[in-house]
Amino acid sequence: MADAYLSVMKTVFMIAPYFIPRRRVGSLRPYKFAIHLREFGWEPVICTIKDSGSKMTETEQKNLEGIKIIKITPPFDRTTHTPAQKTRTGRSGATRAFQPLVDWLDRQIPMDAWIFLFKSRYGEILRQAKTVDPDIVWSTGDPWSGHWVGDKLAGDLGKPWVADFRDPWTLTDLNLRGRSRFSMTLDRRFEKRFVHKADKVIFTARSAEKLYSDHYGLKESKTETIYNSYHLAESNQRDEEWKEKYQMDRDKLHLLFFGSFRRLSPAEPIANALAELHPNTRNLIRVHSFGPTDKPGREAIDSLTLGDHFIEHEKVKPEVAPSVFEKADILLVSTNSKRRTIIPAKLWEYMASQKPILSITPNPEIGEILKQTGRGVHFSNNQTTEIATWLATAVENVKAGKPIAPDVARESETGRFSSRSTTRQLAGILDHVLAHE
Secondary structure, X not given: OOOOOOOOOEEEEEEOOOOOOOOOHHHHHHHHHHOOHHHHOEEEEEEEEOOOOOOOOHHHHXXXXXOEEEEEXXXXXXXXXXXXXXXXXXXXXXXXXXXXXHHHHHHHOOOOOHHHHHHHOHXXXXXXXXXXXXXXXXXXXXXXXXXXXXXXXHHHHOOOEEEEEOXXXXXXXXXXXXXXXXHHHHHHHHHHHHHHHOOEEEEOOHHHHHHHHHHHOOOHXXXXXXXOOEOHHHHOOOOHHHHHHOOOOOOOEEEEOOOOOOOOOOXXXXXXXXXXXXXXXXXXXXXXXXXXXXXXXXXXXXXXXXXHHEEEEOOOOHHHHHHHHOOOOEEEEEOOOOOOOOOOHHXXXXXXXXXXXXXXXXXXXXXXXXXXXXXXXXXXXXXXXXXXXXXXXXXXXXXXXXXXXXXXXXXXXXXXXXXXXXXXXXXXXXXXXXHOO
């Protein structure tokens, strides 16, 4: 039900390069905004890159019913792979032979390779936008080429523009994509242009907002933080088959990491903590993950002779996450120590569950959120002894039949991070920008 003070429906043209049904982290944020914006007086129109290899769930179709989605069809898409595509790639020696050249070219391209698609289809996007005649333009990145579209479209339409930075772009110590000196120089120029030209710049962590405000000398009124969120509608789905298949020994403490251990989310911090425990305590702990652990993580686990303590499962569909979480005693968040201004998406996936959360990450802002909500504990990556001590206490609590974590989730506080609450915040920002254009 819409808030009573809202009477006139306004339109926001949302440039979301990744959107449902594409199964990437970047697709969820605009989706969660889009399904609630009408409640707060804003009609969303989505412009996204078509994903031909995926389908929406019934719930997603229902949530997006009546919302206009403009799909730009790419000539090819390296970000998604159907099983048939994987098979063809596996059989093609030519594909592997050309991969070094493809990687080299990718490093030379400013922003990202989608810029070519957006530039070639910009006339079509502009025509669609003029038909819609939005009140405001909103774009999200990465892919950062989405902000190129937002900047140009807002200028051509004469509309205000809100730029949503999900993660830091050039101001990061850990680049997710290899960059040449040429492309990095241009990226910095584009980033500076975008943050100064946008009427509002939104971040997903206060630490990232401060980083950009300090670096670019942005006024306080120029920036805002809207955290990512959880969405209960999807979180209520269950998979009874998964629950039956994986029966965990209830005499042990089960930590669950909903993903695979890799460079961005390493296994080493939790492995090092396990190694410090007394063998009798350590033998009562199991760490579960989904998908293969990367080579450095596996080597670290093997070198500490902890192979029996780490259990890898096959990846499961995101919509059955609640069934997975119910099996766990503790939900684990692990992030690379260089990602100091990042709040991992895992945190928000876990927030809808009532299981305690163990955060091993470099951003103390996560600790503040967990403390406010009573949802768990936070340690930095190098607090190995402290993590081990906490785990030992958790094991003793399980043996004694006591709660693992002393705090109980406070629904009123957790609710602040629901998708409806964060969308209310976005709608307020859109209203403010529009009123002050």
